[in-house]
Amino acid sequence: MTTTTSGFATIQQRDLVNQIADMLTEALLKGDFAPGVHLAEAQLARDFGVSRAPVREAARLLESRGMLVSQPRRGFFVRTFNAAELDDVYDLRLCLERHAVRLLAGKLTAEMEAALDAQLETMRRVANDGTALQQIEEDVAFHRMLCQFSGNQRLVRVFDELCHEMRFCILLIGQLYDDPAQVAESHQPVMDALRTRDANACEAALDYHIGIAQQRVGEMFREREGQ
Amino acid sequence: MTTTTSGFATIQQRDLVNQIADMLTEALLKGDFAPGVHLAEAQLARDFGVSRAPVREAARLLESRGMLVSQPRRGFFVRTFNAAELDDVYDLRLCLERHAVRLLAGKLTAEMEAALDAQLETMRRVANDGTALQQIEEDVAFHRMLCQFSGNQRLVRVFDELCHEMRFCILLIGQLYDDPAQVAESHQPVMDALRTRDANACEAALDYHIGIAQQRVGEMFREREGQ
DNA sequence: AACTTTCAAACTGTCGACACTCGACAGTCG
DNA sequence: CGACTGTCGAGTGTCGACAGTTTGAAAGTT
Incomplete structure (x- = not known):
């Protein structure tokens, strides 16, 4: 890595792979790469100014x-989704x-309740x-908090994996929240049930909440697919 | 293995990474490496007669x-499990x-039913x-068939991941099935419910079936942990 | 004897290089 | 004119090497 003379960048001597992974993730979420497109290791390595090894690991x-x-032998491609x-x-998320x-x-403890309430406020x-x-x-x-507080750490890991895909898919579609305030408010019934x-009651509230989301995202996706 | 129209098995230039991953997996399941032990890339590379690159990828x-x-900067270690x-x-599996x-x-279709019955017979x-x-x-x-036939492919992927861990954990304990015939038979109620x-009814039968398994594995594990 | 310091071996992260494979394109033959 | 073959460029799979870090033990100190 070429050490920039401005002492700031040197902090991240730590891990090139994660930096590259983050940049790639951001680029993917921003839609810089079309779905299905081929990502050439050498090209990315040149772009990032590093060798192919860390690029390869980040891609994996x-x-x-x-x-x-x-x-095999063909390299990496941007994931495509179908409906x-x-x-x-x-x-699976449900x-x-x-x-x-x-x-x-x-x-549910008082601390958890407070944390969830605070999160609702943030939203x-x-x-x-x-x-x-x-x-x-x-x-x-x-939603991650719900998983976290359930006490099953393994479940949280799977949830995180799923989230990467959902985020990717949602941003692929473009705008999702035409009324953000309403979306934020739609979490309240789940909290009340808890x-x-x-x-x-909790399961019912969640079913409703996620059902709506799935329906909306699904519709938008199918529209987009139809084009 | 896939076959071409000419009937030949496609010779997939099985890359080194998968071969190494398989060997490592086998070694881990056989208990060749103690939990928590450090795996040095260079050492493994020498053992396998390859360079560090494919070993690294297999480890990832x-x-x-x-x-x-x-x-970071310390390398790979054999996963340890606690109760x-x-x-x-x-x-999560449940x-x-x-x-x-x-x-x-x-x-459930007739084909699925037949396949599940056949699998019971194999067991x-x-x-x-x-x-x-x-x-x-x-x-x-x-159990994988149950997931497969559910129609949710994403669910199958998570199940597979979990299975790797369960297998690893079970073989780590040592003997599990002291009465294999009984274990095989314990799947019948699930099939009947289906x-x-x-x-x-299906959920109840499954709950019972998996509950027993969890209890047994858990007990054996805690015993072993107590040592 | 316990505790710190020093130092060398081992190891990981990263790099540049090379061989082999795949797909495209053009040329050849029926 | 169409199908097969040979060639070429692009790109992945793998390798050996180097630099910086971590580790563990020897050496030194109180």
Whole structure:
């Protein structure tokens, strides 16, 4: 790595791979690469000013996150989604979060409640003065908390993997939240259900909440696919 | 293995990475490496007679499967399990398979039924004249079919990831099936429930089946941990 | 004897190079 | 005119090497 004379950049002597992975992720989410397009290692290496080794590792990382796919001897390609795959992702997400809220309903503490309330507040705030990306991130953060508080760390890991795909897919579509405030508010019923500690009520509220989201994203995707 | 129109098996220039990954996996499952032990890239490369690059990639692959963990600048280590993590894995597995059988209950075809029955038969056969490893593989194959037939491909992928960990963990413990025939038979109630097409009955049968397995593996693990 | 310092071996992260493979394109033969 | 073959460029798979870091033990100090 060419050390820039401005002492700032040297902090990240740490890990080129993660930096590259982050940059690639950002580029993918920004839509710089069309779905299905081939990513040449040497070209990316030149662009980033590094050798192919770290680029290759970063690409494998994104592959494991489902944002790239690879073919032997042909290299990496930007992941393409079809409507069926998107449905699968949402279906699985529902499966996970249902399980999470059922577990959580039986063990919700005051601290967890406060943290979730605070997150809702944050969502309301960025609904007004945040970017679309921020809104999505805070939305995801709320759902991630549900998983986290369920106590099953393995479940959180799968949720994170799924989120990478959802984010990718959502931003691929373009605008999602035409009324961010309404989206933020739609989480309140889930929170209310949690407070009752009734697992069935929680699951029902979540079903409704995620069902709506899936329907909207699905519609937009199918529209886009039809073109 | 795929076949071409001419009937020949496609010679896939099996790249080194997969071969190494397979060998490493086998070694790990055989218990050649103690949990927590450090795997030096150069040493493995010498053992396999290759350079470090493919070893590194294979190790990253196993890391994504949860069999190794890596620390920056320190390399790869054999994954260690504790009882809590094992519980998480089984809990998540239950979550996935419940969802799968619920979906499957509504769409079970004659072909699927036949395939599942055949798999049960295979399990009974290897219960008599198979190795412990075969018994585990056929057991896993039955549960994998449930996921496959649910129609959610993404769910299958997560199930596969979990299986790598379960297999690893189970073989880490040592003997699991002291009565293989009984284990094979314990799948029958799930199959019977499926035939009724009643989602609740399916879920209940599965809960019972997996609950028993989790309890047994958990007990053995805790015993071993206590040492 | 316990504790710190020094130092060398081992190891990882990264690099540039080379061989082999794949796909495209043009040329050849029926 | 169409199908097959040979060639060429682009790109991946793999390798050996170097630099900086970590580790563990020897050496030195109180």
